[in-house]
Amino acid sequence: MTPNKDLKMYSLKDLENYKIHGRTDESQYPLPLFFNGSGIEVNVTGSELWIDIDVDCEIHEPWIWTSINGAFMSRQMLLPGVQSLCLFRGMSPDAVKNVRFTRDLQAMSEDDFCHVLIRGFQTDGSFLPVSDKPYKLEFIGDSITSGEGTYGAKEDTDWLAIYMSSSRNYAVMVSDALNAEYRLISQGGWGVLSSWDNNPNCNIPSIYEKICGLAKGSFNEKLGAAKPHNFKSWQPDAVIVNLGTNDASAFNQPEWRNPETGETFKQHLNPDGTYNQEDLMRFKQAVIDFLSMLRKNNPASHIVWTYGMLGYDLTLAITDAMNTYQTLTGDTNTAFLQLPNTTDDTVGAHAHPGVKSHERAAKVLTEYLKNILGA
């Protein structure tokens, strides 16, 4: 293959026309993509386009996907190294191509070295402005919003990066249907109060106000992950919370114990199988507190708490908390929406919602948001 001698390198430092998707520290160079669904979008002429990236991980390798003119083109594993990926070749040079490079893998709280950083592009074309979309949506969730199980066979049960995605994800389906920008903030296994296995440190509210509180360690700190997020910079029209599934699970799991401090935590069931009221109360308080945090940071956003894709168990507990929150605050710009439960027909890998379940949930949520946004 004869190399294209007309390629020129464009560092993000110098480039004007591009759009960053997902929460990040935009002052960084190279630019980190922390969350699944985070990415970069360009409108570019030319016959060929490459993206220059830095990748690393200790255990869980990142996956990315690309699209051209809105159509999914590729999905692949990234392995450590400074590298360039070709995004297209041989295209009609005059046509403007809309190209998007997106992280498929969630922020990885269990791998401090997992990162994808963007340095810039190489092309024989030039970059044009990328326009904003009419709506902004923020999705906050757990493994469902991390797309776990949207790739993989039903019998696959490992907990692995390869099975997670933003490319087959209700959040992205909803956003595409509404022509909205999206941000995803999610972590498999985490809840609003504790993790699926009762770890009280694994709750989304604790990390929500940092740029990416899920990305830990000194390297991520240098990338700005631990900085407070500037909420004013991107105010969503709607915040969609999809939490509670792991909090429900915690009631059925053994006690968590901090091996270092001996601290323990456990959500209990009563002997008759119902929820212990005291424990349920602290779950509800966590919901109330998180709604307050969301409202503080997103004063005008519609907040909808969605629930149900992996069971309806905490429906009444969540709505009780939402009612209490509304009574306390008078904040009626908050709502509760059930999403259809996953069935044998719609399940994906690792007993998580498959593509069909995400499509079905996306339909209900899209219809709901259409009414809310007047879209």
Add this chain to the structure above:
Amino acid sequence: MTPNKDLKMYSLKDLENYKIHGRTDESQYPLPLFFNGSGIEVNVTGSELWIDIDVDCEIHEPWIWTSINGAFMSRQMLLPGVQSLCLFRGMSPDAVKNVRFTRDLQAMSEDDFCHVLIRGFQTDGSFLPVSDKPYKLEFIGDSITSGEGTYGAKEDTDWLAIYMSSSRNYAVMVSDALNAEYRLISQGGWGVLSSWDNNPNCNIPSIYEKICGLAKGSFNEKLGAAKPHNFKSWQPDAVIVNLGTNDASAFNQPEWRNPETGETFKQHLNPDGTYNQEDLMRFKQAVIDFLSMLRKNNPASHIVWTYGMLGYDLTLAITDAMNTYQTLTGDTNTAFLQLPNTTDDTVGAHAHPGVKSHERAAKVLTEYLKNILGA
């Protein structure tokens, strides 16, 4: 046409093998079918089968539908008179046919003369036992459960019997999918507290404990409609409530005034468009009271309150009431389930859910009940 000389008349009084569907006073002869979905089922041999009925109405003519071996065969208007309808002709005489004659029209609280009574059958075959189905489901609702809009064109806006049905109805779809017997108790325009236009007398709880409190007047009284219902005779595995849609509407409608007594009723919105808390509270109390009434009469039934096919507005109010009810009673065999809202694609006549909306709701509800029933 040469008449079939082998037809014999079988009065219900003498017949042993048949099965009555829907709440009625089974001691009556002829047998009244009060509700949509009420009917009679037989297993019969022979080449020909007729049903002998008495029909009347003042304004709203009843509609019925028939099925053979589970397949929809006919739907027609019934006009006043003692009459015989042919259900099939010319069939292989030895084969056992499962035949069902079902009322399509809801109980008509606005027409005291509207009735369908069954006298018996005529056939050249004989009747065999009709077996019970493994599950029993009771659906309680408003115009949605009365199937309003499941027949008719989108532009049809009259409030008429012709547009209502049990033959295209989520309640029947769910029951068929689960192989369950069903009973429907519903009335268009009614709510749990008041009607869509604030009439506080039009609430389902007020009629729930009579056989058919919706059927009024002296004629219906003779038919047993006003008798207390014997709940022990038919305990459902699940009670599915689908109420709240008209209660939500009441907040946006003018005050109701009793022309005779001058009594008035009105659910108010605050000036900012939110619900008046006091009025919302009496709605919630009505939900709580109805749950108590349902539990008293159906001690072991799973009770699920479904909501959403015509808007999600009272979601939090209903769940708040359900939470309060659970706290007061400890009755955790109650749950809340949203059904997908009706959209432009799924709407039917008179701005009510069309067949597609019923099908979609039925899918979600069927899946839910499958888990509950272990079906």
Add this chain to the structure above:
Amino acid sequence: MTPNKDLKMYSLKDLENYKIHGRTDESQYPLPLFFNGSGIEVNVTGSELWIDIDVDCEIHEPWIWTSINGAFMSRQMLLPGVQSLCLFRGMSPDAVKNVRFTRDLQAMSEDDFCHVLIRGFQTDGSFLPVSDKPYKLEFIGDSITSGEGTYGAKEDTDWLAIYMSSSRNYAVMVSDALNAEYRLISQGGWGVLSSWDNNPNCNIPSIYEKICGLAKGSFNEKLGAAKPHNFKSWQPDAVIVNLGTNDASAFNQPEWRNPETGETFKQHLNPDGTYNQEDLMRFKQAVIDFLSMLRKNNPASHIVWTYGMLGYDLTLAITDAMNTYQTLTGDTNTAFLQLPNTTDDTVGAHAHPGVKSHERAAKVLTEYLKNILGA
């Protein structure tokens, strides 16, 4: 029920504003509806509408269905007698209602007394003109086009009127999707050369040029059934033939023998299971001859021979005949289109295509005709 005293009778003899659907002798009074899909359409104001009809049969009772504003409303068996059927009651009197009364049952070659005749209407409103639709489609076929099996359960195997329809029929689905008028000329069991059981008299071409050659006997003769059809009065944009299924069957059935004359007929298979070439040749000749007859009577119509809903066996024989016809005549305004075969998932009663199969065929045919008609 208080009778509506404002009803007036309108005889078809005097009425101007109505539209007849389906081939008939329009000079007759009362007006016969010979074919499934034949009917009468009115635009009418008023609160109430009745239709006055004469019905009879010896064995096979006719079925009809009605629609209002394009939406299916009722389907019912008709029994012998001069009678009036109420089509609607209680409607807003000023609104114009489009109402259609349609025969569901095919022309019945095996029951000379089976007929539905229209005398007129009764209403308290008045009749407005019925506009023409932009396209005209003629469907010619066998039991598939007679809708056999579109009603009934899978296990139903009797050959009965109750299972046949135009109301659930690919021909009507296609016409509705294209906003076209339709005429159906079909007979269960018949082919282009012989019937499914080798009766060479049961071929559609032999009756095509009469108004309704399928309706026999002196009574039908008086109704004009045997008169030559005036093709110039209604030239279709497209003629859709759906024949060959019974001709394929004939190869696998025993010889037919005329009990009176001793005449016999049989399409043979070779010992190796392939078609006997001589017999196949006379099938092909029948196709060629029918195409010529169709073209003679429909000079400008697009003719498409569709095939496949009950097996693809004669695909190559039919196309061979069509090629020969094109070579002989140069008539390239003829085409062949396969329709998807019926499967376990889409089968209806009596091993015939069910509603799902009709819907699927309708989709392919609608798409095809859209291109042809430029619709």
Add this chain to the structure above:
Amino acid sequence: MTPNKDLKMYSLKDLENYKIHGRTDESQYPLPLFFNGSGIEVNVTGSELWIDIDVDCEIHEPWIWTSINGAFMSRQMLLPGVQSLCLFRGMSPDAVKNVRFTRDLQAMSEDDFCHVLIRGFQTDGSFLPVSDKPYKLEFIGDSITSGEGTYGAKEDTDWLAIYMSSSRNYAVMVSDALNAEYRLISQGGWGVLSSWDNNPNCNIPSIYEKICGLAKGSFNEKLGAAKPHNFKSWQPDAVIVNLGTNDASAFNQPEWRNPETGETFKQHLNPDGTYNQEDLMRFKQAVIDFLSMLRKNNPASHIVWTYGMLGYDLTLAITDAMNTYQTLTGDTNTAFLQLPNTTDDTVGAHAHPGVKSHERAAKVLTEYLKNILGA
């Protein structure tokens, strides 16, 4: 990332347990993957698997996709070089993973240097036998079978490798549904007689009997591409031809002229827009000759000629040829099947069938083959 020190290299030369998919010269090392859908399949234990490949091209870069346990995992562009791709990492080592690495890009007759060669694998596990599937299917076609347009946006009109696939392809969908092995032999723009633009050298029959006659040049010759294919080594249960679309196009395109020899070729329309009979005849002869070639090489295979996904124009010409072929040879194990035309709703990139069109065609073809294969 700490490298996995337990990885061992396995050269295909030494490896026993793997399965090659697609026609190739299996005596080559490294092993060439010529066609889209060609690939290698292994059953492997271990936590990690890499594949070692050689890639090159002059213009059109190859694309590949991978699957694990039958589920699509990745799709990516390959650029020139000797390289290793990681297929999975971090999996439960004891579980047996079924892994498949498949070429997405068609054989590239316009790029003699385009190739993907497999050297072997690296893993910390071990290889187990790969069992045969119960059926074998061979698909022969043009751009449709090359999956052109199954990736890309509707507005994309370049002719590029990125838009072609086997991963979203009716041939693979059919094979998966029937649990069949598949081989694809296809080339965009080619026909059974000539290319879409009248080049008579671009016809599939001319390359069918070589291993991969589409791969030209000395490098491909060394890879065995030009060797005669050993048909006995893999006899398909069915051969599915999907050709004719480009032959239809040729009638509407200008004359082709060989710039070197001055030779010309053109399929003509008559002035009235119909096909010139002489030219149509040579198309038919090409069909006949190809059927003979297919039968010679696949004595017992069912041969079905499918057609229609991009228009039904040559339906009668193809069936005429098939009839002639049957008459000449008596070979009735051949059939014709139309596949539903592509519509606005189902079209993909470059005005070619999109995923939805492939899915719809696959359904019809799967149902057809199920009957043929008794599957």
